[in-house]
Amino acid sequence: MSFLEAIFLGIVQGFSEFLPISSSGHLVLFQKILGIKEGALSFDIALHFATLVAVVVVYLRKILEIIRRPFSKLPLYIVLGTIPIGVLGLLFNDLIESFFESGATLGIGFIFTGIVLMYADTIGKKTRSFSELKVKDPLVIGTAQAVAMLPAVSRSGMTISSALALGIERKTAADFSFLLSIPAILAAVVLDLYKMIQSGENALAAVGLGPVAIGMLFAAISGFVAVKAMLRLINNKKLCYFSYYLWALGGLVLLDQFVLHKFF
Numbered sequence: 001m002s003f004l005e006a007i008f009l010g011i012v013q014g015f016s017e018f019l020p021i022s023s024s025g026h027l028v029l030f031q032k033i034l035g036i037k038e039g040a041l042s043f044d045i046a047l048h049f050a051t052l053v054a055v056v057v058v059y060l061r062k063i064l065e066i067i068r069r070p071f072s073k074l075p076l077y078i079v080l081g082t083i084p085i086g087v088l089g090l091l092f093n094d095l096i097e098s099f100f101e102s103g104a105t106l107g108i109g110f111i112f113t114g115i116v117l118m119y120a121d122t123i124g125k126k127t128r129s130f131s132e133l134k135v136k137d138p139l140v141i142g143t144a145q146a147v148a149m150l151p152a153v154s155r156s157g158m159t160i161s162s163a164l165a166l167g168i169e170r171k172t173a174a175d176f177s178f179l180l181s182i183p184a185i186l187a188a189v190v191l192d193l194y195k196m197i198q199s200g201e202n203a204l205a206a207v208g209l210g211p212v213a214i215g216m217l218f219a220a221i222s223g224f225v226a227v228k229a230m231l232r233l234i235n236n237k238k239l240c241y242f243s244y245y246l247w248a249l250g251g252l253v254l255l256d257q258f259v260l261h262k263f264f
Helices: 003-018 023-034 040-058 060-068 073-101 103-122 136-147 155-165 170-199 209-235 239-260
Strands: none
Touching: 003 023, 003 040, 003 155, 003 170, 003 209, 023 040, 023 103, 040 060, 040 170, 040 209, 060 073, 060 170, 073 103, 073 136, 073 170, 103 155, 103 239, 136 155, 136 170, 155 170, 155 239, 170 209
8 A cells, every 4th residue: 555545545534434424435435446455454443543533632621521420421321322333233243344345335325324414404403402311312323323334324424413303402413423433433443453363464564554654644633623624514504515425426336336337
C-alpha cells in the first residue's frame, strides 16, 4: 500500500465513521476500487482505533464524568444501547461480513441509509432532552445501531435518525450517538484483532509501518473534524444532503454490480 492510498483511506474512514454515510461501506468500496487486498483487515483495525481516539478526545470531559459517576443515567443508558449490537454481533457477525463482497448489498445499504436520514430529518418535533429519556429509548437506538452491522448502513446515521424519530432533540441525539459509538468501535477493534491473530496476518509486513501510521494519523484528524462538523450540521437540519449523496452513490454501485462489472 502506498502512502497516498493510506492517507486517502484514512481520510475516508475518519469522515465516514462519524458522518452518516457508512465507514464500512466506503472502506470496502474504495479498497475494491484501489485493488487493495493484502493486509486489509489489519489496516481496517488500525483506522478504527484511530477514529476511536478521535471521538474520545472530543468527548473526554463527558467520559471522565461517566467514570466518576458509573451508575448515573448516561452510562447505564450507554450499556443498554450496546446490548443489541453485542447480542447480534456474537450471533451473526460472520454471516453479515459475507454480505460485504456484493455490490448489490452495498448499493442497497447506501440507499436505505439515505431514506432513513431523510425520513428522520423531516418528521415530528424533536424537543425531548436527555433527562426525559426512558429505558426503551436507548434500547431502540441500540437496535438501530445493530441494524447498521449490515453492509453500507451507517451506524451514526441509524442511531441519530432513530433518536430523532423518537422526538429527541438534535444535540442530545448526536451526543448519545457518538458516545454509543465508543463501546461499539472498541468491540469491533477487539473482535477484528482476534481474527487477525487467528489468521496469522501481519499488518506491518502486509501494509508497512509507514502507511499504517500515516493512515491512522489522517483517520484520527478527519474523525475529529467529522464529529465537530456533524454536531453543527445536525442542528441546521442538513441530513437531507447526505441522503442525496447516498442515493447517488448507491445507484452507481448497483449500476456497476449489474451492468458495468468494473469492481464487483
